[in-house]
Amino acid sequence: MSNDKQLVIGLFGFGVVGEGLYKVLHQTESLNARIKKVCIKNANKKRNAPDELFTTDRDVILNDPEINVVVEVINESEPAFYIVSTALKNGKEVVSASKKMIAEHLPELLKLQTETGLSFLYEASACASIPVIRNLEEYYDNDLLHGIRGIVNGSTNYILTKMFEEKLDFKQALLQAQQLGFAEADPTLDVDGWDAVNKWVILLLHAYGVVSKVEDVLFTGIQNIQGADATVGREKNLEIRLVGQAKKLQNGKVAAFVLPQFVKHDDHLSFVKNEYNGAVVESSFADKQFFYGKGAGSFPTASAVLSDISALRYDYKYEYKKLYYHQPNELTTDYxxxxxxxxxxxxxxxxxxxxxxxxxxxxxxxxxxxxxxxxxxxxxxxxxxxxxxxxxxxxxxxxxxxxxxxxxxxxxxxxxxxxx
Amino acid sequence: MSNDKQLVIGLFGFGVVGEGLYKVLHQTESLNARIKKVCIKNANKKRNAPDELFTTDRDVILNDPEINVVVEVINESEPAFYIVSTALKNGKEVVSASKKMIAEHLPELLKLQTETGLSFLYEASACASIPVIRNLEEYYDNDLLHGIRGIVNGSTNYILTKMFEEKLDFKQALLQAQQLGFAEADPTLDVDGWDAVNKWVILLLHAYGVVSKVEDVLFTGIQNIQGADATVGREKNLEIRLVGQAKKLQNGKVAAFVLPQFVKHDDHLSFVKNEYNGAVVESSFADKQFFYGKGAGSFPTASAVLSDISALRYDYKYEYKKLYYHQPNELTTDYxxxxxxxxxxxxxxxxxxxxxxxxxxxxxxxxxxxxxxxxxxxxxxxxxxxxxxxxxxxxxxxxxxxxxxxxxxxxxxxxxxxxx
Missing domain, CATH: 3.30.70 (Alpha-Beta Plaits)
Incomplete structure (x- = not known):
């Protein structure tokens, strides 16, 4: 491993995350990384970077032999998969933030990594700045993990917090979240739980070595939660969160779901309010560990991407130890x-x-x-x-x-x- | 890297941590690790393990060519240093939980690692089960770390919590901590801040690449905190914690200290009560990240030791990137x-x-x-x-x-x- 490894990056996407990354890499010489080319969709938009940096032709990056790292921070799932898989096949290491794409293509992406031996890192895809994938992969890498619970979607958590604390109804809270940029104009992906379950599929792989699909996980979002539910919660001294959970049962199989849940005030997850994310990891000896931070937004996402880029300098790759080196786990709904x-x-x-x-x-x-x-x-x-x-x-x-x-x-x- | 690496362990110490480890390794075949020999001080004590496992002669372990990993969980600092340094010189990888020993011997231990190329892991030495060293080393491995703040001593935190919440005076709170096993019979090491500053010296190395001594860090404990201070805190709506802090100043140098601190209720560290530990990491883009868990005790310590042992199977070692690959940082008291x-x-x-x-x-x-x-x-x-x-x-x-x-x-x- 060497610090001299020069990373020459081809970047896909120049929205808030992409532009943030561009600025940091410029300012941080020690990272030994430079962006050679940025692929964008709309050539006519004014950008805060020199014109010659940009291209609308993805092959300019994917076929450039000098570019050894592809960073992909675009929104659409299928183009993202084409970019990631082609980059790996062309011998480039890849950093991605596309949770939906990853959750939908786990088997292919695992196969590509095995075949090419290249790094494919995606810490930004779950809980953004909270290094939960890396910790599950590296630190909780034995089979003593009892369970993991997490709040992995900031939009729904913001809405639930406002419904609970300010007694707003669902629509008012959603509107406020949209005005503050915590929810999309079309909030379905967040509100109905799709975003959370995509992340949960990724975390299940790193927590338990389970290769699953969204359809394998029992889930819903917060679309049916009403003010009356919050009232009942207050009466019972409980708060409501949209919680992803995975637990190893006595029969050795794994229960996994993303569902609204009442949490007690002394539950670590009750500390997670507004747009924040948090995860509680429970293992045989460590008791409960709690990881908390910003789970979305341009800077937290850029931060996670940056840590992945930085790790590439040291040839870091996920080893999927629980999948390849342990007895892989199986999902069950028998509970x-x-x-x-x-x-x-x-x-x-x-x-x-x-x-x-x-x-x-x-x-x-x-x-x-x-x-x-x-x-x-x-x-x-x-x-x-x-x-x-x-x-x-x-x-x-x-x-x-x-x-x-x-x-x-x-x-x-x-x-x-x-x-x- | 391979999963087939068979770890043959020589264990020093069979107190609560050592015995806990022995039990887990027995139960967890997938770890591919077995304890060949345990070195103890007192041969006459009854142990929950076969007699032939034990020796009082440390050379039986240190000179056994079959043993490739030494795990050291003893209490005394100088014997621990002898064991760790001899083991490394004899070609064995080492896992240790001795914060005092490590903080006192950083330069020698760094040199030994460079010379031997062997792994020396010690996650248990700071915040026990919370993987703060590993995260500083791996995830915050670039130079964008603004600061870190942490509660790294459970005994003093327990005492402060009781003084604050139950209005106990210092002596009553200390007595209660001792009765519950959260403080030693001789509580000076904890109460006067020595334990916390030892940990802080270790974290400074992984956060900023600073090789320092305890004497370089401004510190005290909670020995002079009085009920009257807690009263003032309550009036001002502030709580009291013993906080380790390190921050990169505008001049590029690092301010570091372990001192009692008033914290606001919305400070993440105010969530850390009783015997728990917590750390807040602040970096350029990720905003604040909060890590929380049990920072002491036999099980959390055994858990961290276990994660280190597990990492040895994949030849993991600290790379001290901030020390060796970046411009190392310098401490300052000019603020x-x-x-x-x-x-x-x-x-x-x-x-x-x-x-x-x-x-x-x-x-x-x-x-x-x-x-x-x-x-x-x-x-x-x-x-x-x-x-x-x-x-x-x-x-x-x-x-x-x-x-x-x-x-x-x-x-x-x-x-x-x-x-x-």
Whole structure:
């Protein structure tokens, strides 16, 4: 490994992240990196950099033998995949921030890395500036990881914070987030949980060596959360977050989901407010570790990209140890979840699908219940996110099979029955 | 790099950390590591492991050619240095948790690593389970690190929390910490700041490439903090922490100290209560990142040692990039600090040594002032920690030269004078 490695960069995208990167690399000689060419879509836009830097022809970068690093910070998924895969095939190392592209193409991207032996780094794709991928990859690289929980989408967290703290309704909070630049004009990707689950698919690979697709993960966003849910939360002294969670169950398989969750005030994730991100990693001996920082925005994203570029000087690459060197883990939906459900009409809830109901409230327009449901039921059906029904997990929501059998038996016994 | 590397470990120390490690390695086949021999001091103590595992002769391990990794978790500094340096010279890689030993022998340990090319890892020596060394080394490996602040000693943090929240006096809080195992029978190393400054010397190396001694760092502990200080804090809506801080000043040099500090409620470090540790890393683009977890205790320490052992399988070593590959940084005491001082008698305070005083309270037995003092004055003199005088930094305590000249001029102008 050497510090003399000169990085000659071809950059795709010159939005806020790309331009920020350009400025820093200019100012930081010690990085030994220079941007040779920037590929942009719109040639006519005025840019704060010399004209000769720019091209609209991606092959100018992809076929330039002097360029040894491609950095890709564009928004569209399919062009990003073409750029990343072609760059690797052409012998260039790659840094990317495109979570959607990565989550959609994990198998191909893993194969390309194995075939080429080149580095493909993408710390910016999950929690931006928080080095969660690198820590899962390097520091929690043994098989003693009990679980990880995280808030990985700043837009939805901002909206939930405002609904909770300022009692705004969903639409008002969303509007405020959009005005402040924390949510896109079309907020669906964030609000419906797509952005979060893309990131969760990436983190599952680094946490547990699981190669999965978005469709394999049980998820929804905050689109159905209502002011009434926040009110119930306040009554119960709980806050609401959109939480990604992965946990190794007693049977050795991994439960993984991204769902709204009630969190207690002493939960580390309750510290994560507004547009921030945070992750709690639980391992055999370290107890809980909490990582917190800015998870989106141009500077935090540029910062993560920069750390990846910097790591390339030392030939750093992800080794996917948990995938290649350990017994890879398998996802399962064979477990139970304790859930809160609020809804407008009892008819929307297939009560027979719940294992049991331990609390119900029919006193106001917005009704709710607390009960236990099999994860597979949620995975395979949609009733819990239709008709404005809102599902929020209880704190510590996962109930494993063994425990539920005991509880079932006990409740039946209490009811005067007996099972074996 | 290979997963097939078989680690044969010689372990020094079989206290709570050593025994914990032994158990985990036994249970975790995938680590591909086994403990061949354990060196202990007292042969007569009953141990939860087969007798043939133990020896009291350190050379049995140090001279065994089959043993390729030495793990050292003993308490005494000089024997630890002998073990670590001999092991490296004998071609073995080393994992250590001895912060005091490391802080006292940085130059020799760096030289030995360069000469032997072997790994010497010591994540457990600072903040135990929180991977702060690894992150400073790997992720913040460029020169864009603005500063780092941390709570690195759990005992003092526990005491301060209890003084603050339960209004215990210092002695009661210390006793409680001792009863719970959060403080040693002889608490001086913790209470007077030695443990924290040892860790800070290690973190300075990884944050800024500074090779320093404890004597180079301005520090004290919490030995003089009184209930009255906590009362003032509560009035001002501030909490008290023992904070290690390092910051790159405008002149490019590094200010570093470990001192009690008032922190605001929205400071990430105010989240760190009781025996926990936390660190806030501030860099050019990432804004603030917060790392939080258990910083002491047998399990968190064993966890960090385990991560280091695990990293050895992939030939990981610290590269000390900021020391060897960048312009190394230099410590300075040429800056000013805004301080709160409480004391029993005005005569204890050399008022002429303060740049100015902006607040003073003589109304009760315990008097206090808020003013500005040059760091060099504190570095070279002891009045501020004698006679029961208690010094606590203000939030954002560092005032750089340029700013103070402006403020000085302004205050003189206000007083009807003029300077150039």
């Amino acid at each position: 139970y979840l304790k859930v809160y459900l609020s809804f407008d009409d009892w008819d929307f809830i297939p009560k027979e699908k719940l294992e049991w109901i331990e609390e119900w409230h029919a006193e106001s327009d917005r009704k709710y219940l607390v009960g236990v449901v099999h994860a597979n039921e949620l995975k395979q059906n949609n009733w819990w996110r239709e008709n404005g029904t809102s599902l929020i997990l209880s704190p510590e929501p996962i109930i494993e099979d063994v425990e539920i059998r005991k509880l079932k038996k006990k409740s039946l016994e209490l009811a005067g029955l007996n099972i074996n | 000013y600090l805004k301080v709160y001082l409480s004391f029993d008698d005005w005569d204890f305070i050399p008022k002429e040594k303060l740049e100015w005083i902006e607040e003073w309270h003589a109304e009760s037995d315990r008097k206090y002032l808020v003013g500005v003092v040059h760091a060099n004055e504190l570095k070279q003199n002891n009045w501020w920690r004698e006679n029961g005088t208690s010094l606590i930094l203000s939030p954002e305590p560092i005032i750089e030269d340029v700013e103070i000249r402006k403020l000085k001029k302004k205050s003189l102008e206000l007083a009807g004078l003029n300077i150039n």
